[in-house]
Amino acid sequence: MNILLNGESRQIPDSSTALQLVEILGLTGKRMAMEINAEIVPRSTFNEHIIQPGDNIEIVGAIGGG
């Protein structure tokens, strides 16, 4: 299915969970936060949250800034 990830279109397997997406992206164990359709998906629920086709996903992390 097609999703929007950090502003870019991407194909991922149907019915992927948020946890599976993190694994696909190689971000397992990295500190980050995820929003799907402008709502935060808590890390504790990644395993249960099933991504829908067309979901607009933002994955953010901490970077240096003032």
Add this chain to the structure above:
Amino acid sequence: MSSQMQEKTMDIKDPLVIDGIEYSSRLLVGTGKYDSLQQAKQAIDTSGAEIITMAVRRTNIGQNPEEPNLLEILSPDDYTYLPNTAGCYSADDAVRTCRLARELLDGHSLVKLEVLGDEKTLFPDVSETYKAAEILIKEGFKIMVYTNDDPIAAKRLEEMGCVAVMPLAAPIGSGLGIRNPFNIATIVENAKVPILVDAGVGTASDAAIAMELGCDGLLMQTAIAGAKDPVLMASAMRKAVEAGREAYHAGRIPKKRYATASSPVDGLFF
């Protein structure tokens, strides 16, 4: 907070108290604009800062997974992080950023709220700042709020429930130092929460002046990271903040129009 940090609170003299937590350093620094994370860590440790800021941005997916992450080099176990809402021009974006930051830092709710109004000056949009503050305070965030040097805005943000108010000295990154010391002094006089000058500091004397005006602390980024020798500037800033605070407590002499001799007149032999 790590146990190291908790132990320190037992003997802090003249602590900076933010939202009930004591800090020994009154210098807060940013983590950006350094040549490397290693240089950032060296400068930050030299500065003695305990509270450091960070920004929330899209993760670079697929690029360089080996690249060290900010939170790996400067661990949240060793520093108190202050996520900022840099780059936000609306209350909605700032609120969204704070929520993501809290999720990123496992429920840590101390944030720096900044809502900008203009790209050239990076001055705050105070009315959007009020809107964001109202929402965030209801959601339990502890806000250190960036604002302009307007005593009315500063007091209003305090009364809304911000845990600290941070008036700018001058535009972000401008290095101009405190443009309106009288406004800063008024803000300090009226405040019941810590007042920290944030933005526009250029060099050590600017930091000392802020502390001499009675400010509780300073937040700076470019003044250190942008200096030719950031680690040396971090050292200078640490001393300046300490010197300014001591001078403030020491009670300076008044400024006078004319001279008063330093040596006695009695006993002159000519």
